[in-house]
Amino acid sequence: VPQMAAAATVVDAAWIPVPVVSCKLSANSLFSASGSFAQLVQSGEACRTYGPCRPSVFFPVVAAAAVLASHRSKWLQRLGTSPRRRGRCVAATRCQVASHDVEPGATLRVDGIRCEFPALQQEVRPGVPLVYLDNAATSQKPASVLAELQRFYSEDNSNVHRGMHTLSMRSTEAFEGARAKVAKFINARDVVEVIFTRNATEAINVVAKSWGPANISSGDEILLTIMEHHSNLVPWQQLAQATGAQLRFVGLTEDGLLDRDEFTRLLGPRTRLVAMCHVSNVLGCVNPIEWVVERAHGVGAKVLVDACQSVPHMPVDVQQLGADWLVASSHKMCGPSGIGFLWGRAELLRASPPFLGGGEMIDEVSLESSTYADIPFKFEAGTPAFAEAAALGAACDFLTNIGMEQVHSRERLLADRLWKRVAELPG
Numbered sequence: 001v002p003q004m005a006a007a008a009t010v011v012d013a014a015w016i017p018v019p020v021v022s023c024k025l026s027a028n029s030l031f032s033a034s035g036s037f038a039q040l041v042q043s044g045e046a047c048r049t050y051g052p053c054r055p056s057v058f059f060p061v062v063a064a065a066a067v068l069a070s071h072r073s074k075w076l077q078r079l080g081t082s083p084r085r086r087g088r089c090v091a092a093t094r095c096q097v098a099s100h101d102v103e104p105g106a107t108l109r110v111d112g113i114r115c116e117f118p119a120l121q122q123e124v125r126p127g128v129p130l131v132y133l134d135n136a137a138t139s140q141k142p143a144s145v146l147a148e149l150q151r152f153y154s155e156d157n158s159n160v161h162r163g164m165h166t167l168s169m170r171s172t173e174a175f176e177g178a179r180a181k182v183a184k185f186i187n188a189r190d191v192v193e194v195i196f197t198r199n200a201t202e203a204i205n206v207v208a209k210s211w212g213p214a215n216i217s218s219g220d221e222i223l224l225t226i227m228e229h230h231s232n233l234v235p236w237q238q239l240a241q242a243t244g245a246q247l248r249f250v251g252l253t254e255d256g257l258l259d260r261d262e263f264t265r266l267l268g269p270r271t272r273l274v275a276m277c278h279v280s281n282v283l284g285c286v287n288p289i290e291w292v293v294e295r296a297h298g299v300g301a302k303v304l305v306d307a308c309q310s311v312p313h314m315p316v317d318v319q320q321l322g323a324d325w326l327v328a329s330s331h332k333m334c335g336p337s338g339i340g341f342l343w344g345r346a347e348l349l350r351a352s353p354p355f356l357g358g359g360e361m362i363d364e365v366s367l368e369s370s371t372y373a374d375i376p377f378k379f380e381a382g383t384p385a386f387a388e389a390a391a392l393g394a395a396c397d398f399l400t401n402i403g404m405e406q407v408h409s410r411e412r413l414l415a416d417r418l419w420k421r422v423a424e425l426p427g
Contacts, residue, residue, distance in 0.1 A: 110410070113402070116142040136281050138331045139312065145335060148394035152387045160386045161360065175386045178393030179376070182341055185396045186326065187317040193349065195342040195379045196389055200308050201231040203327035203342035206379055207304055208235035210352040218244030220272040223301070225250045225258060225287075227280045232306045236275060245272070256283050264295065271301040278310035286310070293322040302348070308332050312399070314408040318343050330388065335395035339388040342379070349375045356381035
């Protein structure tokens with residue numbers, strides 16, 4: 001049990017910007033070989049990959065870690081360590097150990113990257129540094145992102161777009177600068193196509209509650225997959241209930257990939273929308289978005305992509321993907337919580353009614369009626385999360401400076417090693 005607790009929650013490992021374990025193996029083999037698993041993770045071979053899923057039982061290691069962590073308090077008490085005790089900081093020299101695990105030919109040197117994350121500079125008990133494996137839920141934050149939050153609140157704090165004084169102008173510049181960074185990060189055609197939201201869930205709801213009722217009616221079909229997160233399921237259920245539309249679901253192949261034959265069979269002249277994750281947060285497989293878009297547009301359907309699990313791990317180019325909307329969350333890409341974004345084609349955003357009404361999204365207001373601002377402001381009612389936006393911009397800088405191709409290559413390398421070692425476990 002101590003070995004399992006250590007493996008699940010407190011092991012040392014080579015670190016990459018968004019270190020999450022996701023692979024496929026049986027639960028029995030994991031629980032019967034906890035010592036081997038601990039050695040595997042401690043050797044720096046734990047990572048997350050996005051690529052074709054291998055034929056196997058789908059059991060993400062991060063899910064196993066969550067099961068083990070559910071009993072963490074009891075186990076740590078047996079180890080003589082309180083789970084609420086804040087671990088002491090790890091000496092900076094430990095951060096150089098990660099580079100020793102890099103195989104020849106690796107594209108990304110991880111020297112010092114772990115040191116960029118204050119939360120990881122602690123030991124949960126003497127000699128055991130903390131390693132965080134739950135980035136599918138949320139990522140830790142690098143020092144540059146935390147520093148930008150501190151700097152903004154210390155120097156530029158003021159509401160945006162509403163004042164002519166120095167702080168307001170600086171705040172507005174930081175806010176709109178962050179929008180430009182996000183647009184560049186995903187290669188948007190125009191910065192006005194980036195809408196700031198509270199999170200990806202709200203971004204999906206913007207489309208479901210604005211474009212949806214104006215374009216979906218009784219008898220129409222919305223095509224989803226069985227691998228969707230609740231945030232990309234419930235809004236479409238609500239839209240279908242309100243309009244009389246029908247939900248259709250594409251299944252998986254035996255290898256855990258999108259069933260292209262079933263997709264082709266279900267897609268038809270009644271399909272108005274296809275909503276699909278770019279990368280499954282459960283299976284870790286990459287959906288063929290460009291292939292999906294080509295076929296969906298062929299029958300006149302629009303495509304929304306949930307990119308929460310792809311934007312932090314690989315290069316994402318919205319123009320290359322060809323979809324109509326794409327959503328992501330800051331907190332999963334090393335940025336702060338409380339902010340996400342919706343990217344959408346400018347013509348679709350302009351043709352859709354506002355999602356919320358209030359300040360910031362208006363052009364002219366009288367007692368009887370209002371006219372609305374152009375995009376992106378039309379969809380950003382109320383005071384935005386301007387400090388979080390500035391920090392999201394810093395997160396984009398952090399990931400860009402590392403290089404998303406480098407991140408993805410490193411994750412694939414580590415995932416191949418992880419799969420090889422797990423496949424060797426008995427059972």
